[in-house]
Amino acid sequence: MTRQRIFLFVIALLLIVLSxxxxxxxxxxxxxxxxxRNGIPxxxxxxxxxxxxxxxxxxxxxxxxxxxxxxxxYTLAHAGYAVMLWDFSGHGANNKPLTRSLQTDLDTAYKxxxxxxxxxxxxxxxxxxSMGSGAAMTAAIQQSDRxxxxxxxxxxxxxxxxxxxVNLQLQAGSWEPxxxxxxxxxxxxxxGESQGRSLVIIPNAEHITILFRQVSHQxxxxxxxxxxxxxxxxxxxxxxxxxxxxxxFAWLLILGAVAPTISDEILLQPPRIWQRFPARGASxxxxxxxxxxxxxxxxxxxxxxxxxxxxILSPSGAIGALALLNRSTDISxxxxxxxxxxxxxxxxAAGIVWLLAxxxxxxxxxxxxxxxxxxxxxxWVAFGAMAQVVWLQWWLVPVRLQLWLWLSLLCFPWLxxxxxxxxxxxxxxxxxxxxxxxxxxxxxxxxxxxILPQISFIFLLLPLFPLFLAMFAIASASVxxxxxxxxxxxxxxxxxxxxxxxxVG
Numbered sequence: 001m002t003r004q005r006i007f008l009f010v011i012a013l014l015l016i017v018l019s020x021x022x023x024x025x026x027x028x029x030x031x032x033x034x035x036x037r038n039g040i041p042x043x044x045x046x047x048x049x050x051x052x053x054x055x056x057x058x059x060x061x062x063x064x065x066x067x068x069x070x071x072x073x074y075t076l077a078h079a080g081y082a083v084m085l086w087d088f089s090g091h092g093a094n095n096k097p098l099t100r101s102l103q104t105d106l107d108t109a110y111k112x113x114x115x116x117x118x119x120x121x122x123x124x125x126x127x128x129x130s131m132g133s134g135a136a137m138t139a140a141i142q143q144s145d146r147x148x149x150x151x152x153x154x155x156x157x158x159x160x161x162x163x164x165x166v167n168l169q170l171q172a173g174s175w176e177p178x179x180x181x182x183x184x185x186x187x188x189x190x191x192g193e194s195q196g197r198s199l200v201i202i203p204n205a206e207h208i209t210i211l212f213r214q215v216s217h218q219x220x221x222x223x224x225x226x227x228x229x230x231x232x233x234x235x236x237x238x239x240x241x242x243x244x245x246x247x248x249f250a251w252l253l254i255l256g257a258v259a260p261t262i263s264d265e266i267l268l269q270p271p272r273i274w275q276r277f278p279a280r281g282a283s284x285x286x287x288x289x290x291x292x293x294x295x296x297x298x299x300x301x302x303x304x305x306x307x308x309x310x311x312i313l314s315p316s317g318a319i320g321a322l323a324l325l326n327r328s329t330d331i332s333x334x335x336x337x338x339x340x341x342x343x344x345x346x347x348x349a350a351g352i353v354w355l356l357a358x359x360x361x362x363x364x365x366x367x368x369x370x371x372x373x374x375x376x377x378x379x380w381v382a383f384g385a386m387a388q389v390v391w392l393q394w395w396l397v398p399v400r401l402q403l404w405l406w407l408s409l410l411c412f413p414w415l416x417x418x419x420x421x422x423x424x425x426x427x428x429x430x431x432x433x434x435x436x437x438x439x440x441x442x443x444x445x446x447x448x449x450x451i452l453p454q455i456s457f458i459f460l461l462l463p464l465f466p467l468f469l470a471m472f473a474i475a476s477a478s479v480x481x482x483x484x485x486x487x488x489x490x491x492x493x494x495x496x497x498x499x500x501x502x503x504v505g
Contacts, residue, residue: 005257012257015250022243023389030077037112040105041066041093044116045073046082053082054123054148054228055113057139059106060085061130061154062457063339063500065092065393068211071238072127075217078236081224084113088132090338090502092393095400097505098338102135103142110139110146125224127151129211130179134158137186140165149227151220154179154207155186162191167227169198171216173205198223207460212241212391244390251382252474259375259478303358307421310357311436314414315444317353318346322452332454333504337403340501342455344410344494346448351413358420368483375479375488379471380495393499400498407494415472415493416486422476434473438466468493 035042043066046053056076058069066085073083086109090098106126114121126147128136137158140150149167152158154176160168168190170183180201187199200219202210210216214237225232322345325331334341355361384394396404422433442462449456472489479485 008253008257012250012253015246015253019243019247019250019386023240023386026074026238026240030074035112038108039094039096040086040089040108042084042086042109042112043067043070043073044082044084044113045070045077046116046118047077047080049118051118052120052123053080053118054125054224054230055082055084055116055119055121056124056224057106057109057113057126057136058083058085059102059126059128059132059135060088060091061128061132063091063461063502064129064132067092067388067391067393069127069129069132070391071212071217071241072220074238074240075221075234075236076224079221079225079232079234080230082113082116082119084109084116087393088135088502090504093395093397095397095503097336098502099505102131103139106135106139123148123228125149125151125227127153127220129153130156130207137165137168140168149224151223152183152186153216153220154210155182157182158186160186160190167196167223169200169220169223171200171202171210171219173202173207173210173213175204175206176210179207206463208463214238240390244386247386248382251378252471255375255378255382255475255478259475304421306357307354307417308436310354310417311421311440313357314350314354314417315440315447318348318350318444319448319451321345321349322448322455326452326454330454331452335403335406336399336504337498338502338504339455339457340403340407340497342452343458343497343501344407346445347414348410348412350444351411351415351417354417354421355413358417361416362420362423362482364483365481368481369487371479371481371484372487372491375475375484376491379475379488379492383471383492383496384499396495396498399503404495404498407497408491411494411497412486412490415490416482418472418489419476419482419485422473423480423482427477430473430477434466434469437469441465441469468496 029048031044031046031048033044035044058072060066060069066087069085073085076083086105087094088098088102088105089096113119124147126136126140128134133152133154134156136150137152137155137160140147141159141164144164144166147165150165151169151171153171154173155170170186172180172183183199187193187197190197193199202213202216205213205216217238221232322331322342325345331342332339334345388394418437422430425433442465445458445462449459475489476485479488
Protein backbone atom coordinates (compact mmCIF):
# COMPACT_ATOMS: atom_id res chain seq x y z
CA MET A 1 0.00 0.00 0.00
CA THR A 2 1.17 3.54 -0.73
CA ARG A 3 1.49 6.15 2.01
CA GLN A 4 -1.60 7.89 0.72
CA ARG A 5 -3.67 4.72 1.01
CA ILE A 6 -2.32 4.01 4.49
CA PHE A 7 -3.28 7.55 5.52
CA LEU A 8 -6.82 7.10 4.16
CA PHE A 9 -7.09 3.76 5.95
CA VAL A 10 -6.09 5.27 9.31
CA ILE A 11 -8.45 8.23 8.88
CA ALA A 12 -11.28 5.85 8.00
CA LEU A 13 -10.68 3.76 11.11
CA LEU A 14 -10.78 6.88 13.27
CA LEU A 15 -14.07 7.95 11.67
CA ILE A 16 -15.57 4.52 12.28
CA VAL A 17 -14.60 4.59 15.96
CA LEU A 18 -15.92 8.15 16.33
CA SER A 19 -19.22 7.20 14.66
CA UNK A 20 -19.82 4.27 16.99
CA UNK A 21 -18.92 6.43 19.98
CA UNK A 22 -21.54 9.00 18.93
CA UNK A 23 -24.18 6.30 18.42
CA UNK A 24 -23.45 4.94 21.89
CA UNK A 25 -23.55 8.46 23.37
CA UNK A 26 -27.10 8.92 22.05
CA UNK A 27 -28.20 6.16 24.44
CA UNK A 28 -26.82 7.93 27.50
CA UNK A 29 -29.52 8.18 30.14
CA UNK A 30 -31.85 5.80 28.29
CA UNK A 31 -33.05 2.23 28.57
CA UNK A 32 -33.02 0.53 25.16
CA UNK A 33 -34.37 -2.98 25.52
CA UNK A 34 -35.38 -5.63 22.95
CA UNK A 35 -38.57 -7.49 23.86
CA UNK A 36 -40.99 -9.99 22.35
CA ARG A 37 -44.66 -10.66 22.98
CA ASN A 38 -46.87 -13.13 21.08
CA GLY A 39 -44.18 -13.49 18.42
CA ILE A 40 -43.99 -9.72 17.84
CA PRO A 41 -40.46 -8.24 18.13
CA UNK A 42 -40.51 -4.99 20.12
CA UNK A 43 -38.11 -2.32 21.24
CA UNK A 44 -38.63 -0.34 24.43
CA UNK A 45 -36.89 3.04 24.72
CA UNK A 46 -37.36 5.10 27.88
CA UNK A 47 -35.55 7.36 30.35
CA UNK A 48 -33.54 5.51 32.96
CA UNK A 49 -35.83 6.58 35.79
CA UNK A 50 -38.90 5.17 37.49
CA UNK A 51 -41.23 8.13 38.10
CA UNK A 52 -44.55 8.12 36.19
CA UNK A 53 -43.91 8.82 32.50
CA UNK A 54 -46.30 9.36 29.58
CA UNK A 55 -46.13 6.50 27.08
CA UNK A 56 -46.07 6.56 23.28
CA UNK A 57 -46.73 3.76 20.80
CA UNK A 58 -44.82 4.25 17.52
CA UNK A 59 -45.97 2.36 14.40
CA UNK A 60 -43.83 2.06 11.24
CA UNK A 61 -45.04 2.11 7.64
CA UNK A 62 -45.18 -0.42 4.80
CA UNK A 63 -41.80 -2.11 4.19
CA UNK A 64 -40.51 -0.43 7.35
CA UNK A 65 -39.51 -1.70 10.77
CA UNK A 66 -39.25 -0.53 14.35
CA UNK A 67 -35.70 0.70 13.68
CA UNK A 68 -36.94 3.07 10.98
CA UNK A 69 -38.84 5.07 13.63
CA UNK A 70 -36.00 5.34 16.15
CA UNK A 71 -35.45 9.05 15.47
CA UNK A 72 -38.82 9.79 17.09
CA UNK A 73 -38.21 7.25 19.86
CA TYR A 74 -34.87 8.75 20.93
CA THR A 75 -36.18 12.31 20.73
CA LEU A 76 -39.21 11.49 22.87
CA ALA A 77 -37.33 9.26 25.33
CA HIS A 78 -34.79 12.01 26.02
CA ALA A 79 -37.78 14.31 26.62
CA GLY A 80 -39.17 11.99 29.30
CA TYR A 81 -41.47 9.66 27.35
CA ALA A 82 -41.56 5.86 27.52
CA VAL A 83 -41.73 4.56 23.94
CA MET A 84 -42.71 1.15 22.54
CA LEU A 85 -41.89 0.24 18.93
CA TRP A 86 -42.64 -3.06 17.18
CA ASP A 87 -42.49 -4.86 13.84
CA PHE A 88 -45.88 -5.43 12.24
CA SER A 89 -46.55 -8.94 10.93
CA GLY A 90 -44.51 -9.61 7.79
CA HIS A 91 -42.11 -6.75 8.54
CA GLY A 92 -38.61 -6.51 9.97
CA ALA A 93 -37.84 -9.37 12.36
CA ASN A 94 -41.49 -10.49 12.54
CA ASN A 95 -41.54 -13.78 10.60
CA LYS A 96 -45.32 -14.07 10.58
CA PRO A 97 -46.83 -13.23 7.16
CA LEU A 98 -48.78 -10.01 6.69
CA THR A 99 -52.24 -11.55 7.04
CA ARG A 100 -53.65 -10.51 10.40
CA SER A 101 -54.98 -7.08 11.33
CA LEU A 102 -52.51 -4.31 12.09
CA GLN A 103 -54.72 -3.40 15.02
CA THR A 104 -54.01 -6.77 16.63
CA ASP A 105 -50.28 -6.05 16.64
CA LEU A 106 -50.81 -2.51 17.89
CA ASP A 107 -53.06 -3.73 20.70
CA THR A 108 -50.39 -6.24 21.78
CA ALA A 109 -47.80 -3.45 21.91
CA TYR A 110 -50.23 -1.27 23.89
CA LYS A 111 -50.78 -3.94 26.54
CA UNK A 112 -47.04 -4.64 26.82
CA UNK A 113 -46.25 -0.93 27.18
CA UNK A 114 -48.56 -0.77 30.20
CA UNK A 115 -46.54 -3.53 31.91
CA UNK A 116 -43.34 -1.46 31.84
CA UNK A 117 -42.39 0.16 35.17
CA UNK A 118 -43.09 3.87 35.48
CA UNK A 119 -45.51 4.15 32.51
CA UNK A 120 -48.58 6.25 33.35
CA UNK A 121 -51.62 4.45 31.83
CA UNK A 122 -53.61 7.69 31.93
CA UNK A 123 -51.14 9.53 29.68
CA UNK A 124 -50.68 7.66 26.42
CA UNK A 125 -50.23 8.73 22.81
CA UNK A 126 -49.83 6.99 19.46
CA UNK A 127 -47.65 7.98 16.49
CA UNK A 128 -47.50 6.31 13.09
CA UNK A 129 -46.00 6.73 9.63
CA SER A 130 -47.81 5.96 6.34
CA MET A 131 -49.42 2.54 6.79
CA GLY A 132 -48.74 2.87 10.51
CA SER A 133 -50.48 6.26 10.56
CA GLY A 134 -53.72 4.58 9.51
CA ALA A 135 -53.34 2.01 12.29
CA ALA A 136 -52.53 4.78 14.80
CA MET A 137 -55.52 6.95 13.88
CA THR A 138 -57.87 3.96 13.83
CA ALA A 139 -56.73 2.90 17.30
CA ALA A 140 -57.20 6.44 18.63
CA ILE A 141 -60.71 6.52 17.17
CA GLN A 142 -61.86 3.06 18.24
CA GLN A 143 -60.25 3.26 21.71
CA SER A 144 -60.56 7.00 22.27
CA ASP A 145 -60.39 6.53 26.04
CA ARG A 146 -56.82 5.16 25.74
CA UNK A 147 -54.98 7.92 23.90
CA UNK A 148 -54.59 11.60 24.71
CA UNK A 149 -52.83 12.53 21.47
CA UNK A 150 -52.16 11.19 17.98
CA UNK A 151 -49.45 12.06 15.43
CA UNK A 152 -49.94 10.85 11.83
CA UNK A 153 -46.89 11.25 9.56
CA UNK A 154 -47.36 10.95 5.78
CA UNK A 155 -50.94 9.92 6.61
CA UNK A 156 -53.13 7.46 4.76
CA UNK A 157 -56.92 7.41 5.05
CA UNK A 158 -58.84 7.05 8.33
CA UNK A 159 -62.38 7.66 9.58
CA UNK A 160 -61.48 10.77 11.57
CA UNK A 161 -64.21 13.08 12.90
CA UNK A 162 -64.25 16.52 14.57
CA UNK A 163 -64.26 14.65 17.90
CA UNK A 164 -61.85 11.77 17.36
CA UNK A 165 -58.97 11.26 17.54
CA VAL A 166 -58.40 13.94 20.14
CA ASN A 167 -55.36 16.18 19.72
CA LEU A 168 -54.53 15.08 16.16
CA GLN A 169 -51.37 16.33 14.46
CA LEU A 170 -50.83 15.56 10.76
CA GLN A 171 -47.41 15.82 9.10
CA ALA A 172 -46.41 15.51 5.45
CA GLY A 173 -43.21 16.23 3.53
CA SER A 174 -43.16 19.07 1.01
CA TRP A 175 -41.92 16.61 -1.63
CA GLU A 176 -44.75 14.09 -1.24
CA PRO A 177 -47.77 15.86 -2.79
CA UNK A 178 -50.07 12.83 -2.61
CA UNK A 179 -49.70 12.64 1.16
CA UNK A 180 -50.12 16.40 1.52
CA UNK A 181 -53.50 15.99 -0.19
CA UNK A 182 -54.33 13.11 2.19
CA UNK A 183 -53.39 15.25 5.17
CA UNK A 184 -55.43 18.22 3.97
CA UNK A 185 -58.48 16.02 3.42
CA UNK A 186 -58.09 14.47 6.88
CA UNK A 187 -57.74 17.91 8.45
CA UNK A 188 -60.92 19.11 6.77
CA UNK A 189 -62.70 15.89 7.75
CA UNK A 190 -61.55 16.42 11.35
CA UNK A 191 -63.00 19.93 11.51
CA GLY A 192 -60.10 22.04 10.27
CA GLU A 193 -57.18 23.72 12.00
CA SER A 194 -57.96 24.33 15.67
CA GLN A 195 -56.64 23.90 19.19
CA GLY A 196 -56.75 20.12 18.85
CA ARG A 197 -56.00 19.85 15.11
CA SER A 198 -52.81 20.73 13.28
CA LEU A 199 -51.14 20.16 9.91
CA VAL A 200 -47.36 20.57 9.65
CA ILE A 201 -45.57 20.52 6.28
CA ILE A 202 -41.96 19.37 6.73
CA PRO A 203 -39.77 21.26 4.22
CA ASN A 204 -37.52 19.45 1.75
CA ALA A 205 -38.70 15.97 2.77
CA GLU A 206 -40.39 13.09 0.97
CA HIS A 207 -41.90 9.83 2.16
CA ILE A 208 -38.71 8.31 3.58
CA THR A 209 -36.49 11.26 4.44
CA ILE A 210 -39.25 12.83 6.55
CA LEU A 211 -38.50 10.15 9.15
CA PHE A 212 -34.97 11.49 9.61
CA ARG A 213 -35.82 15.19 9.69
CA GLN A 214 -35.28 16.88 13.03
CA VAL A 215 -38.11 19.29 12.21
CA SER A 216 -40.52 16.33 12.17
CA HIS A 217 -39.15 14.88 15.42
CA GLN A 218 -39.40 18.20 17.23
CA UNK A 219 -42.89 18.96 15.86
CA UNK A 220 -44.14 15.62 17.23
CA UNK A 221 -42.50 16.25 20.62
CA UNK A 222 -43.92 19.77 20.87
CA UNK A 223 -47.41 18.50 20.03
CA UNK A 224 -47.28 15.75 22.65
CA UNK A 225 -45.88 18.15 25.28
CA UNK A 226 -48.76 20.50 24.58
CA UNK A 227 -51.35 17.72 24.67
CA UNK A 228 -50.07 16.43 28.03
CA UNK A 229 -49.41 19.90 29.47
CA UNK A 230 -45.69 19.22 29.87
CA UNK A 231 -43.08 21.96 30.15
CA UNK A 232 -40.15 20.25 28.44
CA UNK A 233 -36.53 21.37 28.67
CA UNK A 234 -34.99 18.62 26.53
CA UNK A 235 -32.39 19.85 24.03
CA UNK A 236 -31.65 16.46 22.44
CA UNK A 237 -31.36 16.48 18.65
CA UNK A 238 -31.17 13.13 16.88
CA UNK A 239 -28.00 13.16 14.74
CA UNK A 240 -27.56 9.40 14.55
CA UNK A 241 -28.26 9.26 10.80
CA UNK A 242 -25.51 11.82 10.20
CA UNK A 243 -23.04 9.59 12.03
CA UNK A 244 -24.36 6.60 10.12
CA UNK A 245 -23.46 8.45 6.91
CA UNK A 246 -19.97 9.15 8.27
CA UNK A 247 -19.61 5.46 9.17
CA UNK A 248 -20.63 4.34 5.67
CA PHE A 249 -18.32 6.89 4.04
CA ALA A 250 -15.41 5.66 6.18
CA TRP A 251 -15.91 2.07 5.10
CA LEU A 252 -16.02 3.14 1.45
CA LEU A 253 -12.71 4.92 2.07
CA ILE A 254 -11.31 1.63 3.36
CA LEU A 255 -12.61 -0.11 0.25
CA GLY A 256 -10.88 2.46 -1.97
CA ALA A 257 -7.64 2.21 0.01
CA VAL A 258 -7.38 -1.55 0.41
CA ALA A 259 -9.24 -3.19 -2.48
CA PRO A 260 -6.85 -2.19 -5.32
CA THR A 261 -3.88 -3.62 -3.42
CA ILE A 262 -5.70 -6.85 -2.56
CA SER A 263 -6.97 -7.16 -6.13
CA ASP A 264 -3.45 -6.85 -7.53
CA GLU A 265 -2.09 -9.36 -5.03
CA ILE A 266 -4.81 -11.92 -5.76
CA LEU A 267 -5.33 -11.38 -9.47
CA LEU A 268 -1.74 -10.81 -10.53
CA GLN A 269 0.03 -13.44 -8.40
CA PRO A 270 -0.79 -17.11 -7.83
CA PRO A 271 -2.08 -17.74 -4.28
CA ARG A 272 0.46 -19.34 -1.93
CA ILE A 273 -1.58 -22.51 -1.72
CA TRP A 274 -1.10 -22.94 -5.45
CA GLN A 275 2.65 -22.64 -5.02
CA ARG A 276 2.56 -25.72 -2.78
CA PHE A 277 0.47 -27.70 -5.25
CA PRO A 278 2.39 -30.67 -6.70
CA ALA A 279 1.59 -29.72 -10.28
CA ARG A 280 2.76 -26.16 -9.74
CA GLY A 281 3.65 -25.63 -13.38
CA ALA A 282 0.14 -26.47 -14.53
CA SER A 283 -1.44 -24.25 -11.88
CA UNK A 284 0.77 -21.33 -12.90
CA UNK A 285 -0.20 -21.80 -16.54
CA UNK A 286 -3.91 -21.75 -15.63
CA UNK A 287 -3.46 -18.63 -13.49
CA UNK A 288 -1.54 -16.81 -16.20
CA UNK A 289 -4.27 -17.69 -18.69
CA UNK A 290 -6.82 -16.05 -16.41
CA UNK A 291 -4.62 -12.95 -16.09
CA UNK A 292 -4.18 -12.72 -19.86
CA UNK A 293 -7.93 -12.97 -20.34
CA UNK A 294 -8.36 -10.10 -17.87
CA UNK A 295 -5.64 -7.87 -19.31
CA UNK A 296 -6.34 -8.33 -23.01
CA UNK A 297 -9.97 -7.24 -22.74
CA UNK A 298 -9.63 -4.12 -24.90
CA UNK A 299 -12.81 -2.04 -24.88
CA UNK A 300 -13.62 -0.42 -28.22
CA UNK A 301 -16.04 2.39 -29.00
CA UNK A 302 -18.29 -0.24 -30.54
CA UNK A 303 -18.35 -2.14 -27.24
CA UNK A 304 -19.28 1.04 -25.36
CA UNK A 305 -22.05 1.81 -27.81
CA UNK A 306 -23.47 -1.69 -27.48
CA UNK A 307 -23.44 -1.41 -23.69
CA UNK A 308 -25.29 1.89 -23.77
CA UNK A 309 -27.84 0.49 -26.21
CA UNK A 310 -28.35 -2.55 -23.98
CA UNK A 311 -28.84 -0.33 -20.93
CA ILE A 312 -31.40 1.87 -22.67
CA LEU A 313 -33.38 -1.14 -23.95
CA SER A 314 -33.21 -3.11 -20.69
CA PRO A 315 -36.43 -1.73 -19.10
CA SER A 316 -38.46 -2.97 -22.07
CA GLY A 317 -37.46 -6.56 -21.29
CA ALA A 318 -38.31 -6.10 -17.61
CA ILE A 319 -41.72 -4.60 -18.36
CA GLY A 320 -42.48 -7.37 -20.87
CA ALA A 321 -41.51 -10.12 -18.43
CA LEU A 322 -43.63 -8.72 -15.61
CA ALA A 323 -46.57 -8.11 -17.94
CA LEU A 324 -46.47 -11.76 -19.05
CA LEU A 325 -46.24 -12.99 -15.47
CA ASN A 326 -49.14 -10.73 -14.51
CA ARG A 327 -51.43 -12.73 -16.78
CA SER A 328 -51.04 -15.90 -14.77
CA THR A 329 -50.11 -14.85 -11.21
CA ASP A 330 -50.19 -12.03 -8.70
CA ILE A 331 -46.89 -10.27 -9.36
CA SER A 332 -47.22 -8.15 -6.22
CA UNK A 333 -46.52 -11.20 -4.03
CA UNK A 334 -44.05 -13.23 -6.09
CA UNK A 335 -41.94 -15.58 -3.99
CA UNK A 336 -43.89 -14.84 -0.84
CA UNK A 337 -42.69 -11.24 -0.53
CA UNK A 338 -44.74 -8.16 -1.37
CA UNK A 339 -43.34 -6.10 -4.28
CA UNK A 340 -39.76 -7.27 -3.62
CA UNK A 341 -40.18 -10.39 -5.75
CA UNK A 342 -41.45 -8.32 -8.69
CA UNK A 343 -38.49 -5.97 -8.25
CA UNK A 344 -36.13 -8.95 -8.41
CA UNK A 345 -37.76 -10.16 -11.65
CA UNK A 346 -37.43 -6.64 -13.04
CA UNK A 347 -33.66 -6.63 -12.45
CA UNK A 348 -33.29 -10.15 -13.82
CA ALA A 349 -35.10 -9.49 -17.11
CA ALA A 350 -33.51 -6.06 -17.54
CA GLY A 351 -30.09 -7.54 -16.80
CA ILE A 352 -30.52 -10.30 -19.39
CA VAL A 353 -31.37 -7.72 -22.07
CA TRP A 354 -28.35 -5.64 -21.09
CA LEU A 355 -26.09 -8.70 -21.12
CA LEU A 356 -27.19 -9.62 -24.65
CA ALA A 357 -25.53 -6.42 -25.79
CA UNK A 358 -22.26 -7.72 -24.29
CA UNK A 359 -21.95 -11.15 -25.89
CA UNK A 360 -18.34 -11.54 -24.75
CA UNK A 361 -18.43 -12.50 -21.06
CA UNK A 362 -15.24 -12.46 -18.95
CA UNK A 363 -13.92 -15.70 -17.51
CA UNK A 364 -14.79 -16.47 -13.89
CA UNK A 365 -11.77 -17.33 -11.76
CA UNK A 366 -11.41 -18.62 -8.23
CA UNK A 367 -9.68 -15.34 -7.38
CA UNK A 368 -12.65 -13.35 -8.70
CA UNK A 369 -15.06 -15.46 -6.65
CA UNK A 370 -13.01 -14.88 -3.50
CA UNK A 371 -12.85 -11.15 -4.10
CA UNK A 372 -16.61 -11.06 -4.69
CA UNK A 373 -17.34 -12.69 -1.35
CA UNK A 374 -14.92 -10.30 0.36
CA UNK A 375 -16.62 -7.32 -1.29
CA UNK A 376 -20.01 -8.56 -0.08
CA UNK A 377 -18.76 -8.86 3.50
CA UNK A 378 -17.29 -5.36 3.45
CA UNK A 379 -20.48 -3.80 2.02
CA TRP A 380 -22.58 -5.85 4.44
CA VAL A 381 -20.67 -4.46 7.44
CA ALA A 382 -20.34 -0.93 6.03
CA PHE A 383 -24.04 -0.56 5.31
CA GLY A 384 -25.74 -2.88 7.75
CA ALA A 385 -23.81 -3.23 11.01
CA MET A 386 -24.72 0.25 12.19
CA ALA A 387 -28.03 0.32 10.30
CA GLN A 388 -29.29 -2.42 12.64
CA VAL A 389 -29.19 -0.03 15.60
CA VAL A 390 -29.95 3.21 13.72
CA TRP A 391 -32.61 2.78 11.04
CA LEU A 392 -33.00 -0.69 9.47
CA GLN A 393 -33.70 -4.27 10.56
CA TRP A 394 -30.59 -5.69 8.86
CA TRP A 395 -30.36 -9.15 10.46
CA LEU A 396 -32.49 -11.54 8.40
CA VAL A 397 -34.86 -14.01 10.03
CA PRO A 398 -34.59 -17.55 8.53
CA VAL A 399 -37.45 -17.12 6.05
CA ARG A 400 -35.80 -13.97 4.70
CA LEU A 401 -32.46 -15.76 4.33
CA GLN A 402 -34.18 -18.15 1.92
CA LEU A 403 -35.50 -15.17 -0.06
CA TRP A 404 -32.01 -13.70 -0.17
CA LEU A 405 -30.58 -16.71 -2.01
CA TRP A 406 -32.93 -16.56 -4.98
CA LEU A 407 -33.06 -12.76 -5.03
CA SER A 408 -29.26 -12.85 -5.40
CA LEU A 409 -29.63 -14.85 -8.59
CA LEU A 410 -32.26 -12.45 -9.90
CA CYS A 411 -30.13 -9.35 -9.28
CA PHE A 412 -26.93 -10.90 -10.66
CA PRO A 413 -27.44 -10.36 -14.45
CA TRP A 414 -27.98 -6.61 -14.06
CA LEU A 415 -24.86 -6.17 -11.95
CA UNK A 416 -22.77 -8.39 -14.22
CA UNK A 417 -23.84 -6.30 -17.21
CA UNK A 418 -23.07 -3.14 -15.20
CA UNK A 419 -19.59 -4.44 -14.40
CA UNK A 420 -18.89 -5.29 -18.04
CA UNK A 421 -20.09 -1.87 -19.18
CA UNK A 422 -17.79 -0.04 -16.75
CA UNK A 423 -14.67 -2.14 -17.30
CA UNK A 424 -11.50 -0.14 -17.90
CA UNK A 425 -13.42 3.12 -17.42
CA UNK A 426 -11.94 6.35 -16.10
CA UNK A 427 -13.43 8.14 -13.10
CA UNK A 428 -15.26 10.52 -15.44
CA UNK A 429 -16.67 7.61 -17.45
CA UNK A 430 -17.84 5.85 -14.27
CA UNK A 431 -19.66 9.01 -13.20
CA UNK A 432 -21.41 9.10 -16.57
CA UNK A 433 -22.32 5.42 -16.23
CA UNK A 434 -23.74 6.08 -12.76
CA UNK A 435 -25.88 8.93 -14.08
CA UNK A 436 -26.99 6.83 -17.05
CA UNK A 437 -27.91 3.80 -14.94
CA UNK A 438 -29.74 5.96 -12.42
CA UNK A 439 -31.78 7.69 -15.11
CA UNK A 440 -32.65 4.48 -16.97
CA UNK A 441 -33.48 2.64 -13.74
CA UNK A 442 -35.73 5.37 -12.34
CA UNK A 443 -37.49 6.05 -15.66
CA UNK A 444 -37.84 2.31 -16.34
CA UNK A 445 -39.42 1.66 -12.95
CA UNK A 446 -41.75 4.63 -13.42
CA UNK A 447 -42.87 3.18 -16.76
CA UNK A 448 -43.37 -0.23 -15.12
CA UNK A 449 -45.57 1.30 -12.41
CA UNK A 450 -47.72 3.02 -15.02
CA ILE A 451 -48.42 -0.32 -16.70
CA LEU A 452 -48.56 -2.44 -13.53
CA PRO A 453 -49.92 -0.19 -10.74
CA GLN A 454 -50.13 -3.07 -8.23
CA ILE A 455 -46.40 -2.58 -7.54
CA SER A 456 -46.65 1.21 -7.31
CA PHE A 457 -45.06 1.20 -3.84
CA ILE A 458 -41.72 1.12 -5.70
CA PHE A 459 -42.38 4.78 -6.55
CA LEU A 460 -41.68 5.77 -2.93
CA LEU A 461 -38.30 3.98 -3.05
CA LEU A 462 -37.01 5.58 -6.26
CA PRO A 463 -34.72 8.07 -4.46
CA LEU A 464 -32.81 5.15 -2.91
CA PHE A 465 -31.74 3.49 -6.17
CA PRO A 466 -29.21 6.19 -7.26
CA LEU A 467 -27.64 5.94 -3.78
CA PHE A 468 -27.16 2.19 -4.15
CA LEU A 469 -25.78 2.65 -7.66
CA ALA A 470 -23.30 5.24 -6.33
CA MET A 471 -22.03 2.67 -3.82
CA PHE A 472 -21.70 0.13 -6.60
CA ALA A 473 -19.80 2.61 -8.80
CA ILE A 474 -17.26 3.08 -5.98
CA ALA A 475 -17.01 -0.70 -5.62
CA SER A 476 -16.48 -1.11 -9.36
CA ALA A 477 -13.66 1.44 -9.36
CA SER A 478 -11.99 -0.24 -6.37
CA VAL A 479 -12.47 -3.91 -7.31
CA UNK A 480 -11.69 -4.04 -11.00
CA UNK A 481 -12.53 -7.71 -11.51
CA UNK A 482 -15.95 -7.86 -13.19
CA UNK A 483 -17.08 -11.11 -11.58
CA UNK A 484 -15.99 -9.95 -8.13
CA UNK A 485 -17.99 -6.75 -8.57
CA UNK A 486 -21.10 -8.59 -9.79
CA UNK A 487 -20.99 -11.29 -7.10
CA UNK A 488 -20.34 -8.91 -4.20
CA UNK A 489 -22.87 -6.26 -5.20
CA UNK A 490 -25.65 -8.71 -6.14
CA UNK A 491 -25.31 -10.53 -2.79
CA UNK A 492 -25.43 -7.21 -0.96
CA UNK A 493 -28.28 -5.63 -2.97
CA UNK A 494 -30.46 -8.73 -2.69
CA UNK A 495 -29.85 -8.77 1.08
CA UNK A 496 -31.20 -5.21 1.27
CA UNK A 497 -34.31 -6.21 -0.72
CA UNK A 498 -34.86 -9.31 1.44
CA UNK A 499 -34.55 -7.17 4.59
CA UNK A 500 -37.04 -4.49 3.55
CA UNK A 501 -40.13 -5.89 1.86
CA UNK A 502 -43.03 -7.51 3.77
CA UNK A 503 -43.63 -11.26 3.87
CA VAL A 504 -46.93 -12.74 2.75
CA GLY A 505 -48.41 -16.21 3.20
